[in-house]
Structure formats: C-alpha cells, structure tokens
Amino acid sequence: GDSVTQMEGPVTLSEEAFLTINCTYTATGYPSLFWYVQYPGEGLQLLLKATKADDKGSNKGFEATYRKETTSFHLEKGSVQVSDSAVYFCARTNDYKLSFGAGTTVTVRA
Amino acid sequence: DVKVTQSSRYLVKRTGEKVFLECVQDMDHENMFWYRQDPGLGLRLIYFSYDVKMKEKGDIPEGYSVSREKKERFSLILESASTNQTSMYLCASRPNSGEATEAFFGQGTRLTVV
16 A cells, blocks of 8 residues: 655754665555654644655755655755754555655754 | 534443434534544544435444534443443544644533443
8 A cells, every 4th residue: 555664763962963864665656755743742744755756855944855766755955953853754645545654753952 | 713512521421321422513524523532542433424314434433423414513422331432522524625724623522431
C-alpha cells in the first residue's frame, strides 16, 4: 500500500547545526507530500508541503523538495535553534487519507 | 482559525469498559480522521469519514468503531477497552478540496487502560 519511510531518530544536534531528516514514499499515483511538526505538549501542525514534482516547500527556515526520480522529500534546515526541538512527521496523501511516517524526534542543545 | 477540539486531554479507563472519544471541528470540513500515535510507530489511521454517516476502515480498525451523525462531530468508540489500546489518540479534519489540502489536528487524548 501507500506508505512513507522516515529516517529513524532520535537526532540530537547543537544550535546552529545543519539538520536533514530523510523521507521516502511509495511511488503510487501523484501524491502531495507534507511535513508536520509536533512541539512538546502540542498537537500536529503543518510545517510545509509540496504538491508536484520539483516543487519546493519552505517555512520557518525549513525546506523540502519533491523528488519524483528518487521518491524522496527530505527535510532540511541550515541552522537549527533550541526552539526547533520537536517530533517531525513526513506524510503523503492517498485520496482522502494522509499516511504518516514513524516520526523523527529532534533535540537541539544550546 | 480552524479548531479541532477533542473532549478530553487525559482519560483513565478500566479493561472491558466502553470508551467514547469525541472530536468536534468548526470549519465545515467533509473529512475527519482518527489516528493513534505510539512511539516508533508514528500515526496509524484507525477510521476515517468523508461525509455524514459515512465511514471507512483505516489501517488498524480492530477493536474500534466510529460514529458520524453530524458533520462537525466524529466519535471513536472502544467497544471493550484493552490494555493494548493505551495510546495517544489524535483526531483530524480536512476539507474535500483536493489532495494538497492541509489536515488540522486536535490536541490529542492520552488514554490509559488499566
């Protein structure tokens, strides 16, 4: 079935380090791709999205590019802050549904 | 702002009890979802509904049922709670306007079955 595979965590970084979280998806149909973020004690919220091949989503310094040739949607940020500590989920659409990856816990230390 | 409200943040129930988790959204979204979130497993879809009185099984429906009598409300029912249903339950809603639309999530209900 349609699925998303995410890089396993946890990931621990120092402030101002570069962050990459890998995400690949099954290549069925023409999905839209999303990154959601869950800050401690809060619900999930949309971080960014891309709807077709070669689209780049960006928000809060994070970026991800929809790569059809590698079925990937890796999340990157050039200089992380302590406030970026959260769980990050990659997701793809499948008609009405959203299918999520397992989540990657990121901790940024001052 | 879209608001998805789950009736409880924390619940403790006994094994064998019938449990109702309620979710209400205020943006007239057609689609509503129930997920459970477990460490290392991410979000797994239990049930979803694309219209009033319509429902479809997700990936892990066993032990659960749902009800959608009104567009704004989607209830998850644990017919006979078991300890392996201890989890965080997340409700979401999404408009029916294409695959690129965002899903909005409630704060979650942490259910403990003892």
